[in-house]
Ligand code: ADP
C-alpha cells in the first residue's frame with residue numbers, strides 16, 4: 001500500500017519546484033503577506049517555507065496530511081477550493097509519502113505554536129516511543145513547513161534529479177512567477193547558510209514594478225497592458241489582465257506566465273495562440289514576454305484534468321483565447337502607428 005501511495009504522490013509532486021508550488025498556494029490561501037523560502041541542494045535536502053498567514057488550528061493538525069477524505073473536507077469546510085480546482089487536499093499528504101514533513105504553526109488566537117511531524121499521511125513522534133501529538137513550542141504567527149530528504153524512498157525519481165542547480169533554478173522560476181502574480185506579498189528565497197537572498201521582493205508593490213524587478217528594466221519600456229472581460233447573463237463570465245511586451249523586447253523564447261484563477265498553469269494552445277499574434281511582427285528567433293491572469297467561473301475548469309497536471313482546459317477556451325489575442329494584437333497595432 002505504501003508503494004502505491006508513493007507512486008500516487010509522485011504524480012503530484014514531480015520535483016522540489018512542484019512541492020514548492022503547492023506550499024506557496026497554501027501560504028497565499030492563508031493570507032500570508034511575507035513568504036520566505038530556504039533551500040538546500042535544490043530543495044532535495046531541504047525545502048522550507050515560512051509564512052505569516054492565518055496558521056493552522058491545533059485541532060486540524062491530526063488530519064492535515066491525510067489524503068482527501070470526508071473528514072478533511074468537513075473539518076476544513078472550505079468548499080470554495082473544491083470548486084476552484086476540481087478536487088484538492090492532496091499536496092501535504094503526497095509530500096508526507098515521499099519526504100520527512102514537519103509543520104510549526106500558530107494562529108493569531110493561540111497562545112503558543114505547535115510542532116507536528118508527518119509520515120505517510122499520519123502524525124508521527126519526533127523520537128521513537130514518544131507521543132505523536134503536536135508539541136507546544138515557541139513560534140510566530142503563521143506557518144513554517146519543512147520538507148527534508150525529498151524522494152528518499154523513491155530512489156529512481158531521486159536519481160533523475162541529480163542536477164541540484166537546475167532544481168534550484170526551477171524553484172526560483174516558480175517563485176518569480178508567483179511574485180509577479182502577487183505583487184503585494186513580499187517573497188524571499190535563499191540557500192540554507194547563505195546570508196544574501198537570491199530573490200527578494202518588497203511588499204505592496206505593483207505588477208508592473210514586479211515584472212521590471214524580476215525580468216530586468218529593459219522589459220518595462222516595452223510593456224503594454226490590457227484588460228479583457230466578458231459578462232453575459234447566464235453565460236460563462238470571465239475576466240483577464242494581460243501585461244505583454246511590444247516589438248522592442250527580445251526574449252530568446254516565449255516567456256509566458258499563465259495564471260488561471262491564481263494558479264500557475266500551462267496551456268500549449270494558449271501559448272501557440274499568443275505566439276501566433278507575434279508571428280510576422282517579431283523577427284525570427286525573437287520572442288515576447290506575456291503575463292496573463294485569467295479569472296473564470298471555477299465550475300468551467302475541466303474537473304477531469306487533475307489540477308496538478310500541466311495542461312489546463314476550460315469551457316469556451318477557444319473563444320476566450322481568441323478574444324484576448326485579438327485585443328492584444330489590436331493594442332500592438334495601435335502602438336506601432
Ligand atoms: P488543499 O490546499 O488542497 O486543501 P493541502 O494538502 O495543500 O490541500 O493543504 C491542506 C490544508 O492544510 C489546507 O486546506 C489548509 O487548510 C491547511 N494549510 C496548509 N498549509 C497552510 C498554511 N501555510 N497556512 C495555513 N493553513 C495551511
Ligand code: MG
Nearest residue numbers: 022025026091
Ligand atoms: Mg494546497
